[in-house]
Amino acid sequence: MSRPANLMELREEEIRAHYGAAAALLEGFDHAPRIGAAEVAPAPVERSPGIATGRRFRSTTPGLVTRSTARPDGVRLAERIEAVGGDDPLVSPMEATVLHGLRRAIAIALAVGEGFAGQTGLSELKKANLAGSLGADKKVAFSELLAAEALVVLGVFANATAFLLAPHASEMSVEVGSPEEVLTDNALLALNGALWELDQVIAVQASEEARLVACVLAFAEALMEKVSLRAQGAARLDAFTGADYRVEADDFTISGFTASRKARGTTLTMQFKKPHEVVGNHIAKYQAMKLAKMLMAYDFERKLNPFAELGGFIFTFMGDGAPGTGKTTLIQMMAGLISGYCENAGYAFRYQNFGIDNIDSYQGKSGQNAKAFVNNVLDPSVIGFGTIDDIDQIAGKRGDRQSSAGQQEVTAVFMEAFAGANTVVRGNCTFGMFSNYPENVDDALRQRAGARFLVDGPQTREDYIDILALLMGKRHDIPLGDHELYAAQEIKRAVATSFEGHSKPHEEGLRVVFDRVAGEIGALDTIAKLGTYLKAIQEADHRFTGRAIKNITDAVKVRAMDFELPDEWMENPDLFLFKSYDEKSAMISDLRQPITIDMVIQEINRYADSEFRYADKSDEVAIAKMVREFGLTEEAKRRYLEGKG
Structure with a gap:
């Protein structure tokens, strides 16, 4: 090289x-x-x-x-x-x-x-x-x-x-x-x-x-x-x-003044998963597979990834879904893919997870742990993948009196690292935040997730047959029946269907906004009309800020890069990985697709759906909590009066 x-x-x-x-x-x-x-x-x-x-x-x-x-x-x-x-x-x-x-x-x-x-x-x-x-x-x-x-x-x-x-x-x-x-x-x-x-x-x-x-x-x-x-x-x-x-x-x-570290990877003991073993979660799986290959385009000499320069690189993402829908399996799949690619190319791969055990009662220690985690993954001499599982428990909401000082420190570190004044995205690493309850994550921190991976698990009849067959294993004689195993997990067909499904909003609150704007100005087919729709979303949800627009446009650029780098490029590093930065950039540019109005509408709806979903859940949780407190107060009054009588 x-x-x-x-x-x-x-x-x-x-x-x-x-x-x-x-x-x-x-x-x-x-x-x-x-x-x-x-x-x-x-x-x-x-x-x-x-x-x-x-x-x-x-x-x-x-x-x-x-x-x-x-x-x-x-x-x-x-x-x-x-x-x-x-x-x-x-x-x-x-x-x-x-x-x-x-x-x-x-x-x-x-x-x-x-x-x-x-x-x-x-x-x-x-x-x-x-x-x-x-x-x-x-x-x-x-x-x-x-x-x-x-x-x-x-x-x-x-x-x-x-x-x-x-x-x-x-x-x-x-x-x-x-x-x-x-x-x-x-x-x-x-x-x-x-x-x-x-x-x-x-x-x-x-x-x-x-x-x-x-x-x-x-x-x-x-x-x-x-x-x-x-x-x-x-x-x-x-x-x-x-x-x-x-x-x-x-x-x-x-x-310059950038720290240089030995390119030492981590020895992974996790159980890797194959893509077909991730049932459902089509868009999340597809984007994770693309991102794994995107990371491999990183140029160690230029210390920059062509995807980061051309647009379409996912530096941070949020994976949310109910318990048991496959977030851990998605992590195992993505880490396994990157690890295999790096092993084949001779690159150092570093995977780290930041968990609840990194929160320390000693003042300042939690922030130091978070900073060390970020710096280890950012190390420009390795390909890095950092995960923050159950981030709603790890990073506290600002102003929440129930959050510990350690959780507040972690929130501050992650906010600065993911979109601060000194954040430099080289394209050698990515951070995934995962949560069953993303509505409990600080709004500003959640919005620093440039992409949203809805991890909703198996959805169709075919999905449920596939996951049952997968988990049953092979030590039985029960016939499969009239079903083509894993055909529904064929990624390109499933993803195309999933993206088309976002041509209209999924959340009721956003659907009302979409229908009203479309009724007033007609089809959303110009930049001006799209901007009108975005303003209407902001009026319905004040948290829909300029950072949300940036995340949407970044997601659109990812769609413009809606291709997988060929498997042979990963298998034979000389075909792509070991080429110069300029050669890699030119090869990627040749694969780029034009941005369409449908892409933009779908990405607006995908992102806004997630924000409305978080807001609805957050409001419901708050209401349920108040109802419970009112009930406890009334019961306490009743017992008090009975005792007094």
């Missing part, structure tokens, strides 16, 4: 040239913190002469004699890491791994910083400044470039550290908070501040070797996030963000 033209190879000799400087930083340097404050850790136990002290540090506990983790003789990070293992005078393999990873990360960061300085003219400005010949007209540019270089070096250091140590991570997690000593005066001072703060984190958090990697990874990821946010308002970073750097020896690609 060809590489993009803006990919710059970071040569090994350029990195190794900075090994000496990196090792010196790990050995020791002086740093007086400007922003951060030294942590406090327990005093070390006195030991016999000749045995090193300060091997273990624990978080402050009331009643213990403590001391500051700041060293009077400077920051000695290598010594701090070697002290984590306890009394063993030899460096353990894990300690050595962390030290080598940090040295490598620092060297890579310094090499990228050096290249950035050369590209932007900062190197010449530094020389002029040292010689005292820097003109007044260049001082602003000099200051801005120094700050930019500091951010570049910090970002690459954090990114490389997380990338290099990720394979050694365990299930253990550590909370480190947001880094404070993020300095941008110059690159060296920036590294000093970051390493000083990492020294503090290890001193307090790494009470044992098992926690060491977790501490370093948590700090690196937090630093990457902080630097990325700071970089959004910084100047003169185009030379860095406009090019990708690659370190061949580590299989490490640097794309």
